[in-house]
Amino acid sequence: MSSLVWLITGCSSGFGEQFVRSILARGDKIIATSRKLEKLKHLEQAGAAVLQLDVTDSQENLRNTIAKAISIYGRVDVLVNNAAYIAIGTWEDLEYEDFLAQFETNVFGTIKVTRALLPHLRDRRTGTIVCIGSRSGWSGDPGVGAYSGTKFALEGIVESLWRETTPLGIKTLLIEPGRFRTKLLSAENLKATVSAIPDYADMSRTLMGHLASEDQAQQGDPVKHVEIVLDLVRQEGVACDKAIPFRLPLGVDSFDDIKAKCEETLELLKEWEAVIRSTNYEDKNQ
Ligand SMILES: NC(=O)c1ccc[n+]([C@@H]2O[C@H](COP(=O)([O-])OP(=O)(O)OC[C@H]3O[C@@H](n4cnc5c(N)ncnc54)[C@H](OP(=O)(O)O)[C@@H]3O)[C@@H](O)[C@H]2O)c1
Numbered sequence: 280m281s282s283l284v285w286l287i288t289g290c291s292s293g294f295g296e297q298f299v300r301s302i303l304a305r306g307d308k309i310i311a312t313s314r315k316l317e318k319l320k321h322l323e324q325a326g327a328a329v330l331q332l333d334v335t336d337s338q339e340n341l342r343n344t345i346a347k348a349i350s351i352y353g354r355v356d357v358l359v360n361n362a363a364y365i366a367i368g369t370w371e372d373l374e375y376e377d378f379l380a381q382f383e384t385n386v387f388g389t390i391k392v393t394r395a396l397l398p399h400l401r402d403r404r405t406g407t408i409v410c411i412g413s414r415s416g417w418s419g420d421p422g423v424g425a426y427s428g429t430k431f432a433l434e435g436i437v438e439s440l441w442r443e444t445t446p447l448g449i450k451t452l453l454i455e456p457g458r459f460r461t462k463l464l465s466a467e468n469l470k471a472t473v474s475a476i477p478d479y480a481d482m483s484r485t486l487m488g489h490l491a492s493e494d495q496a497q498q499g500d501p502v503k504h505v506e507i508v509l510d511l512v513r514q515e516g517v518a519c520d521k522a523i524p525f526r527l528p529l530g531v532d533s534f535d536d537i538k539a540k541c542e543e544t545l546e547l548l549k550e551w552e553a554v555i556r557s558t559n560y561e562d563k564n565q
Pocket of ligand 1 (some may be wrong): 282288289290291292293294295312313314315318332333334335360361362364384388390411412413414455456457458460461462463464468497
């Protein structure tokens with residue numbers, strides 16, 4: 280495959296940073312972005328082009344940023360919507376503004392950046408949009424509702440994008456990682472609200488303890504994750520000779536949790552089938 284030009288959001292740590300390193304190692308070109316350019320100095324020295332990009336910026340400003348990105352190498356072939364953070368807290372402990380901010384970054388950021396690039400990909404009738412979802416897009420855990428909601432939202436919005444733009448030559452991939460050792464759960468990046476409501480105190484304390492002990496002890500290796508995504512986009516390695524799926528979970532926990540959710544859903548459909556199918560007008564019941 281000839282060399283690709285990648286554009287990635289949230290490159291200062293975790294998957295984003297690893298994407299930059301792995302892309303350079305495969306000989307592709309990368310435009311690495313972050314909210315703070317100074318956080319990308321080491322990646323620039325390694326050979327990445329860098330741009331300041333905050334996914335919560337206005338649609339107009341993001342269009343200008345994407346235009347700048349396209350001008351660097353004359354094109355962008357692959358966009359990875361990677362930037363996100365986790366807001367922890369119950370429905371009652373988080374403010375409405377906390378939910379808004381969570382969706383602003385994780386969902387509306389993805390929408391705005393993708394919309395800014397789509398005309399370029401459509402004109403060229405080629406390109407790949409990768410969105411980083413999560414196993415949390417399948418399962419709503421207590422105290423993680425805001426984050427789960429954003430990842431569930433991506434499932435629907437990005438699936439529609441895939442169906443809309445496949446006929447135009449654009450590929451879309453939705454990756455659903457389990458728990459990987461990045462900075463997602465670090466004190467720096469995690470936005471956690473401990474419950475101030477006695478009814479949730481035990482659950483909240485347990486969750487906070489669990490998140491703190493899980494940080495930097497996650498089973499998933501971000502290098503392996505990123506290398507698989509590169510294989511999928513470049514149709515090589517593990518993806519060689521395979522039809523590329525739209526949706527791919529990555530990680531043992533993601534596999535197990537999604538399988539369990541599918542089985543639970545099939546069980547529900549079986550047990551309640553007669554009731555579920557009983558709602559047509561009489562002459563339309565089958
Ligand atoms: N690690 C996991 O276990 C896991 C599991 C499932 C899904 N994911 C997903 O993987 C993706 C990457 O996360 P990660 O695990 O690599 O965590 P991470 O190390 O915390 O990286 C997240 C990145 O998002 C960027 N970011 C946050 N808000 C931003 C904004 N408004 N505009 C631009 N960039 C912003 C941050 O970059 P700057 O501060 O430099 O802007 C940061 O580099 C996320 O979508 C996350 O939901 C991760």
